[in-house]
Amino acid sequence: MRLTGFASGLDLNQMVSDLMKAQRMPLNKLTQQKTLLEWKRDSYRDVNKLLTEFSNLSFDMTLQRSYSQKAVTTSNSQKVSATAPPTATNGTYTISNISPATNAYNFSEGAISGSQKVDLTKSIWEQRGNFDSSAARVTSGSMWKTENVEQGEIELSGQSIKLDKGAIHGSSFPEKLFISEPNGEEIVTREFVVTFDPNEELTGNKVFINRDTGEVKFNSEVDFAEGSKINSFSYNSYYSEFKITTYNQNGESVVGDFRIEPTDSLNSIITKINNSDVGVTAFYDEGTDKIMFTRKETGDFNPTVLDEETGEYVGGKEMELEGLFLTDVLKLNEANEEGGEKATFTLNGMPTERNSNSFNVNGITFNLHEATTDPVTITVNNDTDKTFDTIKNYVDKYNELIEKLNGMISEPVYRDYKPLSDDERETLSEKQQEQWEERARSGLLRNDSIISSALNQMRTAFYSTINTSGDIKQLAQLGITTSTNYREKGKLQINEAKLREAIANDPNAVMELFTKAKGEDGSQGIARSLRETVQGTIRNIEARAGNSARTNQQFTIGREMINLDQRISSFEQRMQRVEERYWRQFTAMEKAIQQSNSQSTQLMSYFYQ
Incomplete structure (x- = not known):
């Protein structure tokens, strides 16, 4: 904001602004030209969206499945x-x-729980006494086996820690644990006597080992220096395993080997079975306290065969079960399997x-x-109805397409309605702006040569003769003809009875009329010709208006916009120089007036002396 006009009494800011409005009129025209190009580019791309949808539909119409339902x-x-x-x-x-x-199935012969019901979420090892089976306990003939665990060093980060595995075989565990503890520059070894009795008081150098979970607990009054570790040792841990064998469609065995870890619950074991490749669904029924196994596939894949050596029939079970966990703990007996019939x-x-x-x-x-x-x-x-619906839908989409394209190339042009500048928008309401812009956008593609050519080629495709294997050679023989109303500009109309009759009498010829590949005579199916025309039009429009993946340098309208941007930039620089010139001229005028006023004042002072 310049403070001027004190000498002349003129509003120089307004005068310069008015002068610059006149100077900027060519710039406004350039901006309007750029806006029109952007609108035209967007209109072309809208056309390509319509053409792409119709091209995809035309491709579907070249497939046999569209006519052979x-x-x-x-x-x-x-x-x-x-x-x-x-x-x-x-x-x-x-x-x-x-x-x-039918599916083969098997379920427990009796309830699997003893006096206390089994908890599905707790580990089987912890509640081994809750099962109604001695095989679940650690006795002679038990389901449990032992394996050696090489326990590495354990850093003491608190008063309670855990071993790698629970389910500890007591007699295999060392009587003492040795702790290596830093003491200055030396490492001293401390001994702790192991107890498995949870009720025994942890006094002095005693340490409690939970045989079920592997938890290690020291006397709360015992402190360890930072970096203290339990030295490595070994012990035996209990585990169990079982096997399920099923058969596939080829009669080949599918073997599932399962391992029960000390931490596994009945739920986790059921999940292992269900997620395995043996094709068995297992679940626990709370009402009967039984386990149910069901083959996922119906049928008999393991037929009974005669053993020539023994003379007995063997096999025949769809689910072969091995392991005391299945046969004793879960009480599943192969002999009770039912179903599995072809x-x-x-x-x-x-x-x-x-x-x-x-x-x-x-x-x-x-x-x-x-x-x-x-x-x-x-x-x-x-299914003549589906074929009829497919062809009718295609014709309807074609009619919708040419209606929109004809509308675009015949829109009136309102030459008095140019794109609005920012200043012009401020003088109009939002509704008035919308109405103005609607007229300014009208006729952008009027008489467009690319669209007009595409419409002509599509009409020609519908009139062409196709050499099919039957008597149907033209679309008119299907009852599809051009509307006699010239205002509809080439829309198609369908004689539904004639189309249904043609589909019923010669479905192959109807299909070929749309799908036939180009032969030596140059003729090809209508859908193929239309798709070829549409794709060519899409390429022509992209050369003129580009697409979202192209830069402005890669299409005609984009290059025109770049040229306009350069002209606008050059013009704005010139306007800046013109405005500066106006200000220099008015400033010089102000100085001259001020000097004249000063001289006049001085002369007047002489007359009053």
Whole structure:
């Protein structure tokens, strides 16, 4: 803000501002040109979004699955259902004498808990006495085994610490623990007598070892110097293991070896089984206090076979169980296994069987649900309704596309409505700004050559003759023709009855009319031609208006915007020099007026002397 005009009495700030408004008029035109280019670029990119969507739909229309949908009907869907992919063979199938496949299952012969119920979340070792089985305890014939644990040095960071493993075999544990403790520059060794009795008072150099958890606890009055460590030693720890063997579709054994750590609970063991490759689902039923094993797959994968040496039948169980934990502690007996039967049924008069209740014949997937002796009829035919809907949807999308494109190239141009400057926006309400901008944006793509050419090529594609394998060669034979209303500018209309008839009578020819690849005669399916035209138009628009991945240097409008930016920058620099010149001129005028006023005052003073 300059404080001027004291000598002349003129508002020089306003005068300079008004003069600069006149000077800036060419700059405003350049800014408007840039805004129009940005709008035009955005309009082109909106067109490309529409074309890309239609191109993707056209690609789907070149796929066989769009025309070869199958309709499956069943006379009793509660007993048998079926699904058919486009490649399935049409036909009628009769299924009777159905006995569905079953899952093999086994459960505990009795309750697994003793007088106190087993806690699923606590470790099995800690509550080994709660199971109704002597095998869970550490006795002769127990499920537990021992292994050597090489315990490394343990740093004493507090009064209570833990060993690597619990479930300690007492007689294998050393009678004393030796502590290496820093004492100045020396390391001294302190001895502590081990006790397993939780009720014994920890006096002097005694240390308590919890045989279940491996917790180590010293007398609370004992202090250790920083850096003290329990020296390494070894002991035996209890663990257990079991094995589950199942069989896959090929009759090959799938063996699951499981290990029970001292910290494992019944829940964690069930999770191990369920997550393993043996294909068994295990769960605990609180009401009966029993464990249930169920094969995840139905069928009989381990049939009974005759042992030629013994003359006895062996095998036949879907879940073979090994280990006292399963057979004694959980009371699972292989002999009690039930289920594991194949599905048996009669298909078109032929008795057959499957391991699964879901099976495939001629590409059709059948699903058996309930047993029945009554025949169930399944019919597979071409789904003309889905094919009809697919073609109708394509035509509708084409009509929507050309309606929008025709609207863009025929929009009126309002030449009196230019993009608003910031100063002009301040004089209008928000609603007025929206209305003004709507008219200023109108007609940006009027009579655009790229879009007009694309519309002409798409119309030509719909009128072309395609050499199909049937009698249908043109779209008009499907009942799809151009609207007689010229105002609709090439929109298509459908004779639905004629289209349905064509799909029913010659579905392959209908499909080829849209999907046929380009042959020696140069003709190709309508969907392929349209996609080719649309993709070419997308490339032409990107060359002119770019896309989000291109820089301004890589497309025509972008380069024009760069040129305008340079001109705007150059013009703004010149405006700065013009404004500075105006201020120099007015400043000089002020000085001259001030000097003249001073001289006039001096002369007047002489007359009054």
